[in-house]
Amino acid sequence: MLQDSHAFGGFSVDDVAAARAFYADTLGLRVTEENGMLTLHLAGEGGERPTLVYPKPNHEPASFTILNFPVDDIEAAVDELTAKGVIFETYAGTPMETDAKGVFRKGGPLIAWFTDPARNVLAVIEAPGPG
Template sequence: MTVPDLGSILLASPDPDRLRDWYCRAFGATPTPDGDVRFGGVSLLFDRRDDIAAENPEPGRTILNFHVDDARSVAARLDEMGADWLVRLEERSEGMLFGTLIDPDGNYFQIIELGARYVAARVVTPSTTLNSAPYSGFAVDDIEAATAFYRDVLGLTVTEEYGLLSLHVGGDKTVLVYPKENHTPATYTILNFPVDDIEAAVDTLRERGVTFDRYPGMESDERGIFRGGGPYIAWFTDPAGNILSVLQER
């Protein structure tokens, strides 16, 4: 049996709109058209229910953990909002910053920053025999933009840990995406997505705002599909300028 992804968490509330707006202000998030708020690969849902108390009577039963890149700046914004702290932000072992707060419905949530020392302490020494399955990776200049593009536009499962993205591209295959301030896009195609119907794939991506690129000497049709030698292929770029393609074997 394949272990399923955790897709969403529901916060029931007598005033879900107020609670959603509060979390959006706290973390600078924007609701989706469906009204949920996405944090990495998990959606936070807000729903009105009549079978709950106005304030959570057991706030320690379920606690939301938000992993952030800069816990001190997030804490400062929460202080400006007048948020209630259960445990003030503090540094714990190996450079981890950790704080617990209370939202307007009385739920506990935590902000956690995993510092460089914490991450370094958990790096596993690689095998010198190179027997493990390798995986590829590439850089982007904006992790949030990359998350939205690969998850919402391309429809991939995207998870985030330690400020890095993992693109789950089929089976147990994973591609690592990492931030790089002085990122320069590669001049070659970094990811190729095989499809059964390239015309349908191109039309779907166009509807989602993707623009297909044309290259000198590679004459493409009206859809942007190159039909010369080899597979049918259409190229496009991610928000960081990395070149991707969809391709169909002849």
């Protein structure tokens, strides 16, 4: 029944205008707005993968990574986003300990976490591009 459905994900924010500015201007994503909600137009295998961003007055940020952005070069991505004002999370003394730039380098792919204006967790992750 649902196997042919074009399912999509979504998440809440407490300020749609701040989210729009962050996702469009800071991250450079294509963003549209309709009925007070945003759609992030993300690339995906086989075409676009829309992601809904909706307002929620009692929003609580996700405590897990809601979006991972694969990049070819994590150093370049972290430097570019930092120059645009993105602040990367640093975790010390935990299994997910990061370096001063916010990059986790202790096994698995290189990854760096940051938050949107609603404090939802996002990440850039070094992964090979489509092939």
